[in-house]
Amino acid sequence: MFSNRITQLFGIEYPIIQAGMIWASGWKLAAAVSNAGGLGVIGAGSMYPDVLQDHIRKCRAATGKPFAVNLPLLYPDLERHIAIIIEEKVPVVITSAGNPKTWTAHFKQHGIKVVHVVSSSKFALKSQEAGCDAVVAEGFEAGGHNGREETTTLVLVPAVAGAVEIPVIAAGGIATGRQMLATLVLGAEGVQMGSRFVASEEASAHPSFKAAVIGAAEGDTRLSLKALTPVRLLRNRFAEAVQEAEARGADKNELAQLLGRARAKKGMYEGDLEEGELEIGQVSALLSDILPAARIVENVWQEFSAALQNPLQKE
Structure with a gap:
């Protein structure tokens, strides 16, 4: 024991x-x-x-x-x-x-x-x-x-x-x-x-999110939104939009507007794998x-x- x-x-x-x-x-x-x-x-x-x-x-x-x-x-x-x-x-x-x-x-x-x-x-x-x-x-x-x-x-x-x-x-x-x-x-x-x-x-x-998680490869997650609250996201259309905005120096207000409301629910709970926020670890x-x-x-x-x-x- x-x-x-x-x-x-x-x-x-x-x-x-x-x-x-x-x-x-x-x-x-x-x-x-x-x-x-x-x-x-x-x-x-x-x-x-x-x-x-x-x-x-x-x-x-x-x-x-x-x-x-x-x-x-x-x-x-x-x-x-x-x-x-x-x-x-x-x-x-x-x-x-x-x-x-x-x-x-x-x-x-x-x-x-x-x-x-x-x-x-x-x-x-x-x-x-x-x-x-x-x-x-x-x-x-x-x-x-x-x-x-x-x-x-x-x-x-x-x-x-x-x-x-x-x-x-x-x-x-x-x-x-x-x-x-x-x-x-x-x-x-x-x-x-x-x-x-x-x-x-x-x-x-959502089952689609679970499937995306077990289908992820090395490098498919990235720490993003550091100007707001850092969060590790699985790569998708939304994550790429965030990355592009950060690369051109978007401020907190623009990033907050891009994030919007209920983005995490849309991705992880409702299964929108492109426009949702998909929070998951490197593992x-x-x-x-x-x-x-x-x-x-x-x-x-x-x-x-x-x-x-x-x-x-x-x-």
């Missing part, structure tokens, strides 16, 4: 956390991952408060195991989301895109464990000072919204692990058990995987199948365990 500070903190069997991706991480995926022994996460960033509450209740009905909510701190109706999380007694909150000091103490007063997503040692230290129970060190390879520092996971994880005393969860470019082992060697005590779980049967993403180039979430957890753990016994043996 594997045990470390992350499995003990969350009360889970494996130190595998499913990322809270917008338009992909509903209650079905979260419950499936938690039931398989990892930590399932509901992605609140694409949910209205009443929708979030419904997903939390359905997740609790589908699993008796711990689960989490990912909460971007820049969400417009943030206080309503927070009230629902507390009301529903969600055991773990993973915060991102904001200052952890603002709400961490409030959550902890209600017995909720708090993890914050960081892209640098500086922000990891701020998270520790704010009272967070752990941090997710998310490298440049990650999909979705990304850090401006553009530090890769291979560099970020040991830097953060060396800077803080609280447990570190590695994220960005992780989809296999061997990659998981590599990050634990570097000082992490768990992994958060997003792209691998987008390509799962339970993910709420999509290593994905070739859409599997049940439980199989993903099982495969990653089996590969991790085998690699731990013989790390130099090729797959």
Whole structure:
């Protein structure tokens, strides 16, 4: 039986956390991952408060195991989301895109464990000072919204692990058990995987988007919209339009107008593969199948365990 500070903190069997991706991480995926022994996460960033509450209740009905909510701190109706999380007694909150000091103490007063997503040692230290129970060190390879520092996971994880005393969860470019082992060697005590779980049967993403993810090749993603909020996108007509605008020096207003509203929903949830925003990580180039979430957890753990016994043996 594997045990470390992350499995003990969350009360889970494996130190595998499913990322809270917008338009992909509903209650079905979260419950499936938690039931398989990892930590399932509901992605609140694409949910209205009443929708979030419904997903939390359905997740609790589908699993008796711990689960989490990912909460971007820049969400417009943030206080309503927070009230629902507390009301529903969600055991773990993973915060991102904001200052952890603002709400961490409030959550902890209600017995909720708090993890914050960081892209640098500086922000990891701020998270520790704010009272967070752990941090997710998310490298440049990650999909979705990304850090401006553009530090890769291979560099970020040991830097953060060396800077803080609280447990570190590695994220960005992780989809296999061997990659998981590599990050634990570097000082992490768990992994958060997003792209691998987008390509799962339970993910709420559109089937066309899932197919595009497993069909992606090396170089098919690019970090874009740095003048607004950096985000890694799969190459399509919209991403090319953004790249062209950035190349000619478009300002924030022009980029915001190009992005418009509901662009991510159009791409990832509705399946518009040309005009939609398709957020996904570099590791999509290593994905070739859409599997049940439980199989993903099982495969990653089996590969991790085998690699731990013989790390130099090729797959």
